[in-house]
Amino acid sequence: MGKARLAAFRRKGSGAPAGAQSGRARPNPNPFEVKVNRQKFPVLGRKARHAVGQPGVSRARAVQKRTQTLLKEYKERDKSNVFTDKRFGEYSSSMSPEEKMMKRFALEQQRQHEKKSIYNLNEDEELTHYGQSLADIEKHNDIVDSDSDAEERGTLSAELTAAHFGGGGGLLHKKTLQQQGEDEEKPRSRKELIEELIAKSKQEKRERQAQREGALELTEKLDQDWKEIQTLLAHKTPKPENRDQKEKPKPDAYDMMVRELGFEMKAQPSNRMKTEEELAKEEQERLQKLEAARLRRMRGEDMHGDSRKPKHLSADDLNDDFVLDKDDRRLLSYTDGKMSVEEEQSREASDGESEEDHHEDPSDENLEESSDPDGHSDLDSDTETEEDCGRPDTEPRLAPQKRLANNGHKAREAARNELPYTFAAPESYEELKSLLSGKTMEEQLLVVERIKTCNHPSLAAGNKAKLEKLFGFLLEYVGDLATSDTPDLGVIDKLVVQLYNLCQMFPDSASNSIKFVLRDAMHEMEGSVEARGRVAFPGLDVRHRQRETQAPCREPDVGLDPGSPGSRPGLQLIYLKIAGMLFPTSDFWHPVTTPALVCMSQLLTKCPVLSLHDVVKGLFVCCMFLDYVSLSRRFIPELVNFLLGILYIATPNKHGQGYTLVHPFRASGKNSELLLVSDEEDTATWQRTGLSLRWASGLKAQTKTEANHTRLSCLAVCVALVKHCVLLYSSLPAFHDIMRPLRALLTEHLANRTHPPELQELCQSTLSTLTDMGKQSQRCRPLVCEKSKPVPLRLFTPRLVKVLEFGRKQGSSKEEQERKRLIHKHKREFKGAVREIRRDNQFLARMQLSETLERDAERKRKVKQLFNSLATQEGEWKALKRKKFKK
């Protein structure tokens, strides 16, 4: 049933293009005249163009159109003469009806003028509008409903609108409907119409103006009145204002809050001067923050961060480890009520701040300095900063420095005559060297200080690069000082501070230059290891060792050959030390200190110990190594090996149980008793003192006694370092195994009675600590792996591809698509044309049929009529005949 009806609907109307529009025109169409096109899927937000069709309406329109065109043609098919409308512009579609009218009117006037009234001077033609004389309208005897106009202010009257925008045709039509009688005066009425139009608009304008004036007048009057009253209402002013404000859209709570916050920020009072305590507290907080950052780096949390944190895995994760490299979405925040984009700082807040602090502090100082010509303040500020973070027991150490500064002040008074105030930053190392050479320590420091001050980055653009270079030159200078025959360690000692300050200013370039030095040294070491299988222990500075192609000093005994180039300072021991002071040594990974650690490890494993110098240098490396790890407490196998070797070469050679020597040391051979002291007198006179760094840089032992004393000192240092290691590594689970060889050797040392009492004591205490720590260290608990989370199953999300077009058009080149589109269009047009032709034919057939039917009916009617008349005739004739018969 339903299906049949649907089919009937369909048959009724196919394709009703303007169905929706006509639907809108007639809001309540007859439901039986409407065809509803069922939608397969309702899609939100899509406008259904052909949801409702009105077959009846559209068919009617089509038929009407055909009647006007096709039928006309059909009817005139056999006619040779054509009716043409010769009115002006009748068939031109480009002209609007008004234009047509105007033109026609003008033409008509012209024609009339030419023909009749050439000589008619006086007679004014009468203008009309809608057939009314405009002269009458001028007289306002026919005011068009002004009341209604006044009521609907601002809207144009329907007539006016129609006249202006709807074209004259409609109005004309209306007019003709209204006044059918006046049809003869058509041209006249048109003229009238226009005149009327003009008049009307003029009138309207005038009215509006008058109204405005009136309103203005009223406002002024009101204002004046108000002023008079205002004095009376003075105390109640806020109220009406509030009332005024209420008219505005009320801001919502959020906006107000934002505003308030913004104002609060602005309204913050400036910081008051801080008290000493507060300053100290701040400093302490800063240091705490720095320390926290350092600890974090030490544990390597930055590196492990991602692996330790439970990483968020979305269900859609393909497990292909694809991660966006950097989330560069900015956080949105508001400052002063304006939206601003927050910097990334928040992530590494502490780090960034700490570095900023670093950057700022020296620059602040330097700014002060730059205003201060004679550069005293820098020394003061230096000492201040040292005081700030030094702890009390470092103060005595600082005091002499202060004094030195004061003394230096006087000395400088004298030197000031010679030293210029400003120095250009040196462009090459030679320049710096010539600046500094031949000056006293204080002068050198002052020169460096002044170079730094004069070329502060805030003063000129290129200064940054200059100072960065200065760092490299200073580094080289320090190296040179250390290499020279009489190493000027005092100057180095002071220059280190300058290096530190420069490094704080330019961390990147400083790290690069130190890395460069380290790489140089390592390359050299690698070369010599490959060439000779071993490498000599470097001295305090290394890079110049190439010049001296010497065999390492081989004298095992006192006669540390004075001229031996081997005893000349070599490698970067001093650079390693400086690197440790400039950069944090406790970091899990650090671009400078990690290579430095590898470098030291190489020194301890690759360099054979051939002389007393080597022992001193090796011990110095050990000290540095332990200093490097003093905070991070990391384990250094090479160091333990080295100390073991040093302990071994201080014993008479008899191989004991429980320890094995590794590479740089040998159980027997030329240097296996290097540190053994057999002279009892020397043993007795020995005093424990610190080893001199000059040993590392080629100090020569004057006497045998001195050499023996140095040996004993070395041994003492070694035992002290062992003790340090014991304390450092006591918490390691493998503590026993690490320390077993050391313990064996120490026991051997104790058994050896030849040591001086102080050394004996040291050994004893070390051994006892070792035992204590061994007892303390926790019991061996079997290892257990960390539990790992079960790995979730892989889930695959469907691959989403954006489809912009459906069908076959998809996935081809642009030209191909265009071609297909055209083919498609052509096909549709063709079909449409065929359909139209078919419909035309149907229409024509219908017309022909109806014509035929009409003709047949006419003929039938005529035949009937004939028959009728004949019948009547016959009847009459018969009647007449009958009458005749009757008569």
Added chain:
Amino acid sequence: MERGPGPDGARRALGCLLEAVLASRGEANAVFDILAVLQVGARAAEGVGEGPRGSREGGSRAEQSPQARLSPQSEDSEEIREAVRACGRLFAALLERGELFVGRLPSEDSVLAGSQGATRKYKVWMRHRYHSCCNRLRELLAHSSFEVKELALSTLMRFVQLEGVHPLEKPKWDGCYLFPHQLFKAVVEGLLSLEDDCSLLLSQFREYLEHDDIRYHTMQAATDIVVRVANRYLEVPFTFWNNAFTLLSAVSLPRQECNTSSFYVKHAKLSQTWKVVHLKEHRKAFQLMWLGFLKHELPLGLYKKVLVIMHDSILPHLAQPSLMIDFLTRAYDMGGAISLLALNGLFILIHQHNLEYPDFYRKLYGLLDPSIFHVKYRARFFHLADLFLSSSHLPAYLVAAFAKRLSRLALTAPPEALLMVLPFICNLLRRHPACRVLVHHPLGHELDSDPFDPEEGNPAESRALESSLWELQVSMLCASPTPPPSLPGSRCFCLGPLPRKRVVMCVLLQALQQHYHPEVSQAASVINQALSVSEISIAPLLELTAFEIFERNLKKKCQESVPLQFIPAQGLLGLQDDLCAQHFTLS
């Protein structure tokens, strides 16, 4: 005789003599003039390297007298070379002409006194001259100038070639293989000098060794000479062994028998009955040579050299590789680096030649000592150890003992070795799930001390399975929350000018047991998690050097700016409680 000065003059003079001798037999005595120059050169060589063979040439001394007039300064190497060239041309021509006596050479005096024909006398006489020339040339192999040596060698080899083609002895039967054994042996003997290091000359000689016949006869000659020298001297000089080794190691046999054998001495037709043609015979000779060489007591360094090339260029070419078993087991028992090197050869024998070696793993276990990480052959050893321990049929106690021992040794190893040995241990644990108790033993009881016995040589009794790899353990929270108070290295910060209140910041020392190198500590921390399934290939890590690690560290990019030390520097030695400041002074 007229002679111009300098080498040009000598060349011209020698040229004239040569022309004369070759032109007519009447001028044959000019040979003496040519030989005289050689004689002087050879004597000079003898003077340089005084040797026992000087006396052997006593018979030919008679010939020296007439040429003393030639030139007093003929030691000039240039002149000697001219003379050598002249001799070469002369006797080559004579050999080709067949103007030398063929057959067993009668003594010179008897022939000259006898009544044979003049031609025969001439030929015998000339053969004698040729003989003495060869002797001179052989002596020149010990000359001080390398050019002379080289020229002498090439001339001698040319003689060898020509003599092979025009043999100086009568063939015993038709198609019999003839080779100038005497001459060639003399050459080889000259090469294996007792005094001089002939490695340069031997490297020249190496190119002759590409020819099959020369190789074969070199092997035979070398075997003889080694036996003779070893018998003659109680203490054979080191240089001889060195030379012998250089020669022996230069001999390399083709892997497969190839059809186109290249002969130095050109033969019209090769016969299958000749021994030289067969690779099997070559192998036999090769084996004899090496066994004969290794039989003697060699210097220690030489053993190492032999062992280094053993697996690659000796064992595959022996006819019976199992004959090397004695040598290799002895070397393996010696301990140290030699044992390490013997491993490779032993492995081949075990793997390919069914050698039963009962205590192999025990000995391998014994090889593990702290120096293993410092020796030159570390990569080789660990490559082999990886191979030996790759079998999944090994008992768990054995693998556990290896793992435990290696990790114990790792406590003394440098970082580059650690980076290799840690994945190695992890691989062991992966291959043998039974050993995982070493890193994961949740049910184990707490122990007083490590049950593992490091001194025990037998892996079965080392009790490694009861232990755990504490050595590798990276982090363990300190039992006590504060560090020992006496620790001098724990730096306490007194912050700010609040001297009374110390803020100790390092209290939270977590007692992280870590290696100082980040990569090592990361590698070691692998055992904290459950081990991944797939093994890590240690091949790229075997050859890792510290310098590579250093470069890698330097090149690693730092994302942010470089972190800085925030404690201001105060001086070269650092803060007062730094160790450097404690133990060192500037003055």
